[in-house]
Amino acid sequence: MIDKFSEFEIIRRHFVPLSSGARGAENLKDDVSILDISPNSVPVVSVDTMVGGIHFFLDDPPAHLAKKLLRVNLSDLISSGAKPVGYFLSISLPEGVGNQWITDFADGLKSEQDLQKILLYGGDTTSTPGPISLSITAFGEVPSKLIVRRSSARLGDFVYVTGTIGAASVGLYLIKKLGMKVAMENASFAVSRYREPPLLLDVAKLLRGRANAAIDISDGLLADAGHICSASEVAMEIDFNSLPLSPEMHLMLENQPKLKNIIPSGGDDYEILFCASEENGQNITEDCKTIGIEVSKIGRVIPGQCEVKIVDGDGKRMLFETMGWEHF
Structure with a gap:
């Protein structure tokens, strides 16, 4: 009882x-x-x-x-x-x-x-x-005519994301490795982002009629971008160097390069990933900025077999240990 x-x-x-x-x-x-x-x-x-x-x-x-x-x-x-x-x-x-x-x-x-x-x-x-x-x-x-689904990404769309990527999953990694107290002392933003997802309430109306497809990033950038690709029968190419990382994350990557494996696949970001034409994407970006939410252009929708490619600064495909969180 x-x-x-x-x-x-x-x-x-x-x-x-x-x-x-x-x-x-x-x-x-x-x-x-x-x-x-x-x-x-x-x-x-x-x-x-x-x-x-x-x-x-x-x-x-x-x-x-x-x-x-x-x-x-x-x-x-x-x-x-x-x-x-x-x-x-x-x-x-x-x-x-x-x-x-x-x-x-x-x-x-x-x-x-x-x-x-x-x-x-x-x-x-x-x-x-x-x-x-x-x-x-x-x-x-x-x-009814303005709902945004995962299944309508179009070839040539650009790929955008709100906020920052990777901090929550790195925060969880550090909590498990160091314990809550030490992790908070060493990476307060990452730990806080894991414990408290961003508040994005006003983004909803800004996507209507302008984003062709969207998803929240819960299982990781790679996995959730892949869900859009599967539903829309397209592929995506994402530039790792364009991913919006917090200042704390940039500093941590300099000292621990292996954290790159966690950033696109760890999950728990709860940011919004969306696909839109360049004009609509720019309008959404500008409107989000007026409410204090940053939006970054990180890639493009391309022809392909429902896959997500993340490339480095030289255009070389990067490989990661996992594609994202899975329950089973």
């Missing part, structure tokens, strides 16, 4: 307040919710699950987990051009997880959902003999 509180007491104390104002959620007193979508828009839905010991460390602060859980899920909606509206939460807690952990987790959700202007619409709360399991089904809306 989870402390002395019942499932319904946990819901009443911690999760009902997160649904306040959610039309159709009925204060979480029903097993279903009614979703209200704007006229001429379609719902867009995404599911992601985080399991303790696999996707996060068991001693991670619960408020940080809540923030990461929401941002990880909403990045899928954002890459489709959808405005996030709300989410459903499924949470499985093992014996020994106390009320303070749940309180801190719910507070983290509240802080993040206020920032993202979304609400909780329902979910499920259970106990488990295994590690903590957290799953969110997020939903949003987008005008």
Whole structure:
């Protein structure tokens, strides 16, 4: 059992307040919710699950987990051009997880959902003999003719990415190697980026009608670019030297060149990779800059058999130990 509180007491104390104002959620007193979508828009839905010991460390602060859980899920909606509206939460807690952990987790959700202007619409709360399991089904809306899919990249499109690449995966590598405290002392940006993905909410509307294809980078640049290639039946060539790296990452590469293997394949960036014509890409880049988000042109869509080639400054293909994160 989870402390002395019942499932319904946990819901009443911690999760009902997160649904306040959610039309159709009925204060979480029903097993279903009614979703209200704007006229001429379609719902867009995404599911992601985080399991303790696999996707996060068991001693991670619960408020940080809540923030990461929401941002990880909403990045899928954002890459489709959808405005996030709300989410459903499924949470499985093992014996020994106390009320303070749940309180801190719910507070983290509240802080993040206020920032993202979304609400909780329902979910499920259970106990488990295994590690903590957290799953969110997020939903949003987008005008039906403006949704961005993975399957519409065009030959000649340029490839762009928001923010920086590789820091999160290097941060995770250092945490596992050195421990959290030492890793933070040596690479604070990388560790922080692993624990807290970027907030890219306003990017969604900037992609509509201008990006031909897009995806969030969760499994790694190589893997997720490959997903666009497979869906669109094209290939990509990406210039490693054009990848946007943080100043900290540039310095680390000088001292540890082997980190190059992690940057394009490690995952956890949760930046947006998109394909667009040069004109549209430039317009998206300029508009993103006005909201404080940098965009870099890193490659081009080319003919080929659904593959991603990363080349060095001399145009020579680079080879990497792994293509990206895989669950199985």
